[in-house]
Amino acid sequence: MKLLKSQKTFVGIQIDNLFLKVTHIEKNNSNFIINKMAYNKIPDSTISTSFKNSNIINYEQLNKTALLSLDLNSSKIQKAGLSLSDQVIKYFIYNFKEIPEKKSSVVEMLTWWIGKKYNLPKDNLLVSYEIINTFDKEKQLLISAGMKNVINEYVAFFEKLNLDVKLINSAGINQFNLYCKAIDQEDDCIIFLGGDNLSITLFIFSNNKLVFFKTFINNIKTGKKQLSLNIVNTINLFFRQKTELKLKKIYTGNQIKELYDINTVEQNYEKADIIYIDEKKLVECNLNNREIINQTGFFSPAITAAKSADISI
Numbered sequence: 351m352k353l354l355k356s357q358k359t360f361v362g363i364q365i366d367n368l369f370l371k372v373t374h375i376e377k378n379n380s381n382f383i384i385n386k387m388a389y390n391k392i393p394d395s396t397i398s399t400s401f402k403n404s405n406i407i408n409y410e411q412l413n414k415t416a417l418l419s420l421d422l423n424s425s426k427i428q429k430a431g432l433s434l435s436d437q438v439i440k441y442f443i444y445n446f447k448e449i450p451e452k453k454s455s456v457v458e459m460l461t462w463w464i465g466k467k468y469n470l471p472k473d474n475l476l477v478s479y480e481i482i483n484t485f486d487k488e489k490q491l492l493i494s495a496g497m498k499n500v501i502n503e504y505v506a507f508f509e510k511l512n513l514d515v516k517l518i519n520s521a522g523i524n525q526f527n528l529y530c531k532a533i534d535q536e537d538d539c540i541i542f543l544g545g546d547n548l549s550i551t552l553f554i555f556s557n558n559k560l561v562f563f564k565t566f567i568n569n570i571k572t573g574k575k576q577l578s579l580n581i582v583n584t585i586n587l588f589f590r591q592k593t594e595l596k597l598k599k600i601y602t603g604n605q606i607k608e609l610y611d612i613n614t615v616e617q618n619y620e621k622a623d624i625i626y627i628d629e630k631k632l633v634e635c636n637l638n639n640r641e642i643i644n645q646t647g648f649f650s651p652a653i654t655a656a657k658s659a660d661i662s663i
Contacts, residue, residue, distance in 0.1 A: 359385075361420070361430040361513060362656025364521060364649070365504070366437075367397040368547055370412075371649050372419045375656040376636070382657055384635045387642050387649050390419045399437040399548070401496075402470075406503055416511060430513040431655030436549045436565040438500060439520040442493045443482070443563055449489055464495050474498045482560045492560060494520070517658040522551030522565060524651035524658070529603060532627045539595040541585065541622075543602040543615070546651065550610060552581060554588060556595055562588055568610075578614035586618075599623045605647030 364371040374386035396411045406412055442464075449456050457477055465472035476496045483490035496518070505515045519527075525544040533542060542553040547568065554562035564584060566577055589595060600622050606612060607626055615624075629647035637643055646653075 358660065359428065360656045360659040361428050362433070362652040362654065362659070363420075363430055363508070363513075364433040364524075364546075364652035364655060365397070366392075366435040366521070366546070366548055367399045368392060370415050370419050371652045372421075373649055373652045373656045375653065377660055381634065384633055384637065384653065386421070387635075387637065387645070387652075388419050388421065389649070390415050399435040400500070401438060401440060402500070404503060405438065405500055406507060409507070412507065413511075416508075420511060420513075426512065428513055429659040430508065430515050431658035432504060432508070432515050432518045433521050433524045433651035433655040434496075434501075434504065434518060436520045436522045436545075436551060437567065439494055439496045439518070441520065441523070441563055441565070442495070443490060443560070444493060445485070445488045445490050447488050449491070460491075460493055464493070470497075476501055492563065494523075517655075519651075519655070519658065520565075521546050521651040522549065524654040525603070526551070526553060527658075528629075528632055528650045528654045529601065529627050532632060533601050534599070539597050541597065541600045543581070543600065543606055543612075544650075545606060545610075546648075550577065550581060550606065552584065554585075556592075561592075574610050575614065578610060578612065582615060582618045597622045599625055601625045601627060603627050603629055603647045603650065605629070605645075605650070
């Protein structure tokens with residue numbers, strides 16, 4: 351008699367003021383298989399993405415959009431991961447000479463530091479961190495920060511739809527976490543460009559360690575050409591300060607090539623290999639809709655969000 355394989359299904363949600371994107375991922379032993387990808391345009395004046403202020407403007411319109419996209423079994427609570435706009439969750443890289451041994455004490459220290467540095471109420475901050483570099487006398491931390499009232503607004507909304515949100519990240523971080531398996535970080539210095547309709551995230555790695563991170567907001571008034579020039583200028587400034595580093599490769603996804611003027615980046619870094627990652631090769635799909643499968647990059651933060659719901663349990 352054959353034993354039944356253990357199967358679990360997780361939901362990944364990416365939400366901003368433009369789209370609500372959903373993936374359902376089935377975990378069969380150690381394999382993840384996508385069995386649903388869907389999205390709907392969010393009506394105007396429904397969400398206003400912001401770090402400090404309330405995001406959900408029209409609950410009724412958002413609820414209608416969510417029900418169209420999610421296709422959930424309302425009688426059963428499902429585990430979900432959530433991907434929010436980079437305008438909602440902020441990331442910082444900062445060096446500290448000393449940090450406490452207890453993780454809770456580090457969080458308390460960072461909450462106080464961010465609150466003071468950016469004039470934010472400390473009792474309304476949600477902060478987490480990861481040590482990304484250790485030097486002789488300093489530790490370098492990647493710090494994420496969000497406002498409790500904003501984050502809890504999303505969590506409470508999805509709880510009413512019987513979704514138990516297990517982990518929340520920004521779209522940029524979630525996207526990198528999917529693409530990273532196709533990135534060779536053994537090179538001396540590499541760049542990854544990720545993002546969506548609203549923003550581009552720039553990651554710079556040296557010897558397998560993150561050394562720079564910045565989000566560029568897609569401002570309609572500025573234009574995509576200027577956004578690409580802003581990225582190039584930031585990269586140039588970084589390498590003027592780090593003359594010992596030599597850029598070897600620039601990685602990005604096909605969706606970024608379609609959304610933004612990447613030619614500007616290519617023309618400024620002809621000596622570096624520009625590698626476009628095919629998102630369809632990063633995940634296994636149990637879908638018949640070829641049009642949706644071809645938009646895998648469009649769903650990349652939602653895909654990682656679904657996987658994170660499993661990891662966080």
